[in-house]
Amino acid sequence: DEDNWAASMGLLALGEKQTGSSRVEGGLGGKLYYADVADQDVLALGLGGQFRIFPGNGPIGLGGYLYYAPDVVTGRDGEHFWEAGGRAEFEMVRDTASLYVGYRKMQADLDNGRDVTVDSGWHAGVKISF
Numbered sequence: 001d002e003d004n005w006a007a008s009m010g011l012l013a014l015g016e017k018q019t020g021s022s023r024v025e026g027g028l029g030g031k032l033y034y035a036d037v038a039d040q041d042v043l044a045l046g047l048g049g050q051f052r053i054f055p056g057n058g059p060i061g062l063g064g065y066l067y068y069a070p071d072v073v074t075g076r077d078g079e080h081f082w083e084a085g086g087r088a089e090f091e092m093v094r095d096t097a098s099l100y101v102g103y104r105k106m107q108a109d110l111d112n113g114r115d116v117t118v119d120s121g122w123h124a125g126v127k128i129s130f
Contacts, residue, residue: 007033007034007035008031008032008034008046008083009031009032010029010030010031010032010046010067013027013028013029015027018057021055021056021057022053022054022055022057023053023054023057023061024051024052024054025051025052025053025063026049026050026052027049027050027051028048028049029047029049030045030046030048030067031045031046031067031083032045032046033045033046033081033083035078035081035108035118037110037116037118038110038114038116040076040077040078040108040110040111040116041076041077042076042077042078042081043074043076043078044069044074044075044078044080044081044108045069045074046067046068046069046073046081046083047068047069047073048065048067048068049065049066049067050063050064050065050066051063051064051065052089059090059091059092060088060089060091061088061089061090061098062086062087062088062089063086063087063089064085065083065084065085065086066082066083066084067082067083067084068081068082069082077110077111078109078110078111079110079111080108080109081106081107081108081109082106082107083104083105083106083107084105085102085103085105086102086103087101088100088101088102089127096129096130097126097127097129098126099124099125099126100124100126100127101122101123101124102122102123102124103120103121103122103123104119104120104121104123105117105119106118106119106120
């Protein structure tokens, strides 16, 4: 079993819209990734976005995100990098605090031809926005 790890930081521009009785949020932005996978270093700038929808404008929401870094913005030992995920949320305080459970997958395509899963699986947490 390989020890893979990754760190990321990003910037996301968000917008919100009421559509009938539902609230829809979406955003576009970028994330900078550094990963140590299969004894290779990958540095990538993933571009993408996220969305969330709260049917009936209630506290229960569904969301997803996707960030992709093509070879032109992936360096060191990497060729491509991507991260995708989806989750269900419960907003304890609107636009401020949420509990969530979801699934994510992060993959690095290396210069040596290997495709390595950096992270995948279920996760849960608390999101605080300010």
